[in-house]
Amino acid sequence: MSQYNPQQIEKKWQNIWKEQKAFEPEESFEKEKMYVLSMFPYPSGRIHMGHVRNYTIGDAIARHYRKAGYNVLHPIGWDAFGMPAENAAIKHKVHPKKWTYENIDYMRKELDSLGLSFSQDREFATCDPLYSKWEQKFIIDMWNKGLLYRKKASVNWCPHDKTVLANEQVIEGRCWRCDTEVVQREIEQYFLKITDYAEELLQDLDKLEGKWPSQVLAMQRNWIGKSEGLEFVMKLDSPSAQKAGAEGFEVFTTRPDTIYGVTYAALAPEHPIVKHLIETKALDEEKIERIKRMQNQNAKERQQAEKEGLFLELYALHPLTGQKIPVWVANFVLMEYGSGAVMAVPAHDERDFEFAKKYGLPIKYVIKPKTGELDTSKAYTEPGILFDSGKFSGMRSEEAKRAIIDYFEKEGLGRRAVNYRLKDWLVSRQRYWGTPIPLVKCQSCGIVPETDLPVTLPEDIEITGEGNPLELHPTWKKTRCPKCGGEAERETDTLDTFVESSWYFLRYTTPRKYWEEVPFRKEDSDYWMPVDQYIGGIEHAILHLLYSRFFTKVLRDMGYVSIDEPFERLLTQGMVLKDGAKMSKSKGNTVDPDAIVQKYGADTARLFILFAAPPQKELEWSDSAVEGAYRFIKRFYERSFNAKPLKELPKFGDLSKEEKEARKKVYEALKKSQEVYAKSFAFNTLIAAAMEALNALNAQNNEEVWSEGYWVLSNILEPIIPHVSHEIADRLFGRANFAPILVDEGALEEESVTLAVTINGKRRCEIEVPKEASKEEVLEVAKEAAKKWIEGKEIVKEIVVPGRLVNLVVKG
RNA sequence: GCCGGGGUGGUGAAACUGGUAGACACGCGAGACUCAAAAUCUCGUGGGCAUUUGCCCGUGUGGGUUCGAGUCCCACCCCCGGCACCA
Structure with a gap:
């Protein structure tokens, strides 16, 4: 040994x-x-x-x-x-x-x-050019299909370093390198039209039900954020239309049932009408200044900011009543969602309510609860019964939604519409270390796909954090137009790494x-x-x-x-934790894998990590449990010398109780292994079963039982602790056991079974009965064993669960 | 706030479609071996009461269904993850 x-x-x-x-x-x-x-x-x-x-x-x-x-x-x-x-x-x-x-x-x-x-x-x-080559091919295919397009979008810009910053490079509104205040700057960006696939991406999640964690499916559904409702144009009255340079603006609502409660409309600060008003100086200096301040806030700041807005001195006409309603600009209206404009129903929407209260706008209730009183101190956002809603009064919300949309469609006022929270995927980055976007900008042909792929990065660059190295490179971007052969410039943006x-x-x-x-x-x-x-x-x-x-x-x-x-x-x-916190350098609670491998070996590291918790759960690092894993492997290795080499599995005759128990535990572990890979991936329970089997083998001394045990155990442990398993299986079996093994059902069978006897559901004692014992025989034994608890009482019910327990319900 | 997932010994965790709660480990305690220690091995280890046979309590809290609930139902508390002015 x-x-x-x-x-x-x-x-x-x-x-x-x-x-x-x-x-x-x-x-x-x-x-x-x-x-x-x-x-x-x-x-x-x-x-x-x-x-x-x-x-x-x-x-x-x-x-x-x-x-x-x-x-x-x-x-x-x-x-x-x-x-x-x-x-x-x-x-x-x-x-x-x-x-x-x-x-x-x-x-x-x-x-x-x-x-x-x-x-x-x-x-x-x-980053291998051979990989970029094909990624660039896909990107060109997508460009040709119209799935990749250009659009202006705002980025974090550091005026000092003349570079675009990722969100994590902006610390409290300042550049991570030079502490300069970051500004929002609109530049041309590339987007992939993932929104074209929003519906399919949502629908196909159903196919993954039961195969992906429900949590992930839920997160994806939320992210896509589908909502259904009514889309229509709010017409402006004629003086307003003239001022706004538009006949009206489109709005989307999921609550068409509340439409008679509209008392104002609100536009996003970036809305084209708002931009037009600023450009034409249709508003006074102070108002323009305030709108610009709203525009300059980034998404995060705006979320944290209080609701704010101002009257745009425009009036829209209610689509059904024709009533004049004021048009405001509001910081809580998002340009990216829907059409960047909302019909505001303060009586039935919390945001609209808060805004109306702040600016003294009218609040008109049109929905009441099915039962109970309407509380007019806050917005009533639940569905209910319509009132003061023209011919729709008296309808329930659900019914009214359908009826109102139908009416809008019939009258040509608007249409049923679906909106998604999901936005198109911004794939361009103003950085060096990424896949170059394989497009060329030509004065006469516009944007033309490169024909000679891959477009590779220049290596003679210096990265300082200022400017874009591809932009600054003396020659790289100069090229010929693949279409007309004239002078042209390469796109200097690279792709988001999520593309790779x-x-x-x-x-x-x-x-x-x-x-x-x-x-x-x-x-x-x-x-x-x-x-x-x-x-x-x-x-x-x-x-x-x-x-x-x-x-x-x-x-x-x-x-x-x-x-x-x-x-x-x-x-x-799940995450790997130490002292209850995620391992991180800043917390100083990391454990270096190399050190563990060096000290105990890879098998120990692997065994510990699979044994300490089921894979889906968080795993708390424990040095002493690592020691325990090491000790198990050591025992597993050293006890393998109790087994003798085999070419195939032996047959067994009469065996002692301990020997039978050992064989049973071995095959239970095999069975567990099969289950674990098919369903749960609960490696911790598989390892526990293998430990039980090794313990049971050690309680007997039949060499053939040992050998059979190792035939099975070194097989099922191979995926977990491969090195030691190969070593053992090679020496004993020439690794002939590394093939599917059938569960020996005979080894799992027992002549007698132990049943718990419970009286009124409370466990009192145990009995051992032959496996084939009839219900009557079992009850007889059970009553005898539980004599002291049932004496002088009436048995009103007898329950026998085969292989499990006997329950006697007594009275008196 | 909304959507997911969880709360079981000193610790990590088991428990199949409701059927002996705590497997397997870690830790701890006792013993064996040893001049001694380490390593190893053996035994014990949910809490409380009891001299023993035993008894009572116990899966976040409170109710319910059931012969029987960690598991199912209702209400609540706490923790973790995600999203969040999405009209």
């Missing part, structure tokens, strides 16, 4: 796996496939415990299915573009490319040390040797997609997953893939 030496065993097996290329998927499409994917990491420099958890979970699943005979795709890559590389460049004067690839090399070694079964062939970084992560899972489906010719082969994606099991942090529940779903649908419509949804099943893992 030898000592457990994790360093030696782990190194040995990692080398063997590497040499044998043990984790490459087969290129043929014959076997049943299993695509297991953990979200790829950003190469920040070192891995952290969150990564260890994510990749250990994915690895266990991948190894399980590989062992079960599936063709498994379990790839890894690097989400390699993004701001931290530029920040490092500013701080340490190191080129983003160098920094990124060095980090990747280091982190790859760290991941390797954990014994993760990734395909080596299919690894890539999203929106299709990386498709790239993996195709072997590296085709990467030059195609983004991925259709036959490969048809075989491998969708991803069968996706694993990642809940923090990506909305954006990454929504963008990936959108991208998949667009690629489908462009003929690249045949699926509607990219991720069949989703598992969102």
Whole structure:
């Protein structure tokens, strides 16, 4: 017998796996496939415990299915573009490319040390030009389809550094680098029309029901934010129309039933009518000044600000009554939602109510509760019965909504409409370290797609944090128009890094040797997609997953893939905590994965992380529990010398009670393992079952029972603690046991069963009866055993739950 | 505020479609081995009462359904995550 030496065993097996290329998927499409994917990491420099958890979970699943005979795709890559590389460049004067690839090399070694079964062939970084090439192709396709378009949008602008700032670079309204006050500046940006897919993105969530966490589905539904209602034009009276330079303005409401309660209208500060009034100086200086101040607030500030507005000296006409109603501008009306204008019903909307109170605007109730009194000290926002609403009076809200919309449609006043909270996806970034947008600006042809892909980044740049390096580069942006051959300029914006992560899972489906010719082969994606099991942090529940779903649908419509949804099943893992808080450098409560691997080995790290909590839950780090995991593996290894080598499973004759118990626990663990991968991923319970089995094996000394136990246990523990499992299984069985094992139902059977006896539901004692005992026999034994509790009492009911308990209901 | 998910020993957690609450670990206590310690092994470990056989209480709180509730229903409290002036 030898000592457990994790360093030696782990190194040995990692080398063997590497040499044998043990984790490459087969290129043929014959076997049943299993695509297991953990979200790829950003190469920040070192891995952290969150990564260890994510990749250990994915690895266990991948190894399980590989062992079960599936063709498994379990790839890894690097989400390699993004701001931290530029920040490092500013701080340490190191080129983003160098920094990124060095980090990747280091982190790859760290991941390797954990014994993760990734395909080596299919690894890539999203900053590889070969990846950009195809991303740029997609972007051009989308441009040609009109899915990518340009529109002005406001950005955070630092006047000192002459650069656009991301929200996280704005600290209390000031630039993170130079502390200059940040201003909002409108520039031309690129958007992807995700709103074209809003309805499908919403509908298809139903297909994921039961396969994705309900929480994530709910978050996506909220984010898309569908609402149905009435859309109509509020006409301005003629003097107002002249002043406003418009006949009227469009409004949207989800409460057409409250339309007779409209007492004013409100426009967003950015509304075209408001802009027109300012340009034509139709309002006095002071009012213009106040509107401009509202416009200058960014979204966050405006949210926190108090409701504010002013009368625009315009009157609109109520669409049904023709009454004149005042038009205001209000800071709580959002230009991005609906049409940037609302019909205000203060009696039945809290915001409108608050605003009306502040400015003394009339409040007119038109809905009353079905029962009880109307409280006129606040807005009544519930549905109810209409009154003072013309011919619609007396209707209930639901009915009135339909009737009023129908009436508007019939009279040509407005239409039934749907609105989404979801906005188009702003994909352009004024940064260096990203995928260049492959478009060229030509004086005579306008914006023209590049034909020679990929458009690569220039490397001779300096990143200082001032200005945009692509803009400042002396020659890079000078080019020829692909259409007319004349002088032209390249687009200097790069793409949001969420674009890269929106299709990386498709790239993996195709072997590296085709990467030059195609983004991925259709036959490969048809075989491998969708991803069968996706694993990642809940923090990506909305954006990454929504963008990936959108991208998949667009690629489908462009003929690249045949699926509607990219991720069949989703598992969102919980955070890793220490001392009750998320591990972070600033809190100083991090645990370095490398140190754990060095001290205890990768198997211990993996076992602890899967044992300490179910994957979906938060995991509290515990040094002593890590020790416990190490001790288990040590026992598992050392006791393996109680087993003798086998070529196949032995047959058993008569066995002692302990021997039978050991076999039973072993097969219970096997059964548990099958359940865990099929449903819950509760690795903690699978590990507990394996521990019970090892404890039971240790309570007997039949060498063949030991051998059978290790045949099964080293199989089911292989996904979790692969190195030691391979070591043991190789020595004892030549790894012949790494194949599906049937549960020996005979080992699970028992001749007698223990039943609890409860009197009036209260547990009193236990009885042991033969397995086949009839109900009458069981009751007889139970009554005898429970004699002292039922003596002199009347039994009014007898309940026997087979294999569980007996309940006697007594009276007196 | 709205939408999700949770509250079980000293700790991390188990408990299948209502059926012996606390599996498996960590920690702690006792013992064995040892000159001693570490390591390892064995036993014990929800709380309270009791000399023992035992008895009572116990899954956030209060009600309910049921022979039987951690599990189902109603009301409430607390914690976590997300969204939030979305008309």
